[in-house]
Amino acid sequence: MKKLVAAVVIIFTYSACKFNTGQTALPIYGNRTPVTKTVDGKNVTDTAYQTIPGFKTVNQYGDSITNKNLDGNIYVADFFFTTCPSICPVMHRNMLNVYDAFKAEKDVKIISYSIDPKHDSVAILKKYADKLGVTGNTWWLLQGKKEDIYKLSESYLVTKPQEDAKQLFIHDGYFILVDKQKRIRGTYDGTQPGQVNNLIADIKTLKAEPDQITGK
Amino acid sequence: MKIKIISIICLLMAILIYSCQSDDQITFARYYSIGSVIYQNKCQNCHGKDGQGLSALMPALTDSVYLKANKATLPCIIKYGLKGKLMIINKKPFEGDMPVMDMAPIEIAEVLTYVTNSFGNKMGIITAQQVGDDLKDCK
Numbered sequence: 001m002k003k004l005v006a007a008v009v010i011i012f013t014y015s016a017c018k019f020n021t022g023q024t025a026l027p028i029y030g031n032r033t034p035v036t037k038t039v040d041g042k043n044v045t046d047t048a049y050q051t052i053p054g055f056k057t058v059n060q061y062g063d064s065i066t067n068k069n070l071d072g073n074i075y076v077a078d079f080f081f082t083t084c085p086s087i088c089p090v091m092h093r094n095m096l097n098v099y100d101a102f103k104a105e106k107d108v109k110i111i112s113y114s115i116d117p118k119h120d121s122v123a124i125l126k127k128y129a130d131k132l133g134v135t136g137n138t139w140w141l142l143q144g145k146k147e148d149i150y151k152l153s154e155s156y157l158v159t160k161p162q163e164d165a166k167q168l169f170i171h172d173g174y175f176i177l178v179d180k181q182k183r184i185r186g187t188y189d190g191t192q193p194g195q196v197n198n199l200i201a202d203i204k205t206l207k208a209e210p211d212q213i214t215g216k
Numbered sequence: 217m218k219i220k221i222i223s224i225i226c227l228l229m230a231i232l233i234y235s236c237q238s239d240d241q242i243t244f245a246r247y248y249s250i251g252s253v254i255y256q257n258k259c260q261n262c263h264g265k266d267g268q269g270l271s272a273l274m275p276a277l278t279d280s281v282y283l284k285a286n287k288a289t290l291p292c293i294i295k296y297g298l299k300g301k302l303m304i305i306n307k308k309p310f311e312g313d314m315p316v317m318d319m320a321p322i323e324i325a326e327v328l329t330y331v332t333n334s335f336g337n338k339m340g341i342i343t344a345q346q347v348g349d350d351l352k353d354c355k
Contacts, residue, residue: 083313085261085262085315086261087261089261089262089270089273089274090261092270093264093270096271128273130272131271131272131273131312132270132271132272132273133271133272
């Protein structure tokens with residue numbers, strides 16, 4: 001009996017250790033290509049990761065926002081529209097938890113791209129943000145050219161939005177975690193509170209990575 | 217030993233009382249449970265799992281005073297939706313749109329019975345008959 005207890009204790013301790021070491025770095029998603037550079041006369045092969053390309057949008061305050069404004073930030077992105085009757089309220093109810101967790105931190109941002117820019121003008125986005133209880137510059141609601149936003153959604157590895165007569169727009173409810181090097185580090189179903197809790201935990205893990213502390 | 221016998225007797229009495237529910241209670245239970253499924257499918261995304269609403273965007277369904285005062289117009293709101301109407305709910309203003317939820321009177325009655333008897337509300341059953349009458353007076 002004693003031996004059995006000892007064995008169980010050892011197994012538990014071992015699995016606990018393994019669990020902890022697995023949590024120190026998040027995976028990097030997307031395509032990767034080898035890049036060969038010449039450094040000090042030697043050929044060095046490095047890996048280039050897929051990154052989020054440039055975009056031009058306007059936020060709820062009417063400020064122009066490009067990918068440059070996100071330099072030095074870890075950010076969470078999603079796609080929505082203000083008149084969405086289905087999953088968006090659930091997504092943003094959950095996103096509010098992310099907002100509350102990080103609104104005091106300068107290098108974490110949330111951006112929500114509207115996929116209905118025709119309706120979602122700057123004024124409408126501002127009203128939506130006010131009603132949601134979002135202030136300051138932590139959470140930006142972005143309006144851009146529709147074709148650009150749809151094209152951009154592919155870079156975030158989410159389903160390209162589709163228009164449909166009844167639902168208006170079909171899109172998926174993923175939250176995408178992007179690091180300071182603009183690489184995708186996680187995707188989470190924004191309609192599931194459990195997954196959004198994982199996202200909050202992962203942002204904390206990501207912030208502690210050496211690459212993110214230096215931001216290079 | 218005595219405690220065992222007493223507890224068994226209590227249990228039997230509880231079962232007896234429970235099984236002697238009146239027809240009204242059974243109808244209420246049926247409305248309520250079907251209503252909860254309708255709520256999950258058609259209302260919960262915006263109004264929340266616990267009827268908590270969403271900030272100032274979607275009103276909560278926890279304002280018992282409002283629900284009681286506007287009992288007769290609730291079926292109209294569900295059936296015909298709202299457009300730009302100002303409402304004061306839980307002392308906060310709401311001025312948004314609610315989409316049309318095309319449901320039969322019985323479904324409206326079921327979901328209203330669920331809402332008005334959940335989230336801290338306790339208004340009893342709202343029958344299909346009542347809903348039918350209220351719908352005639354919609355503005």
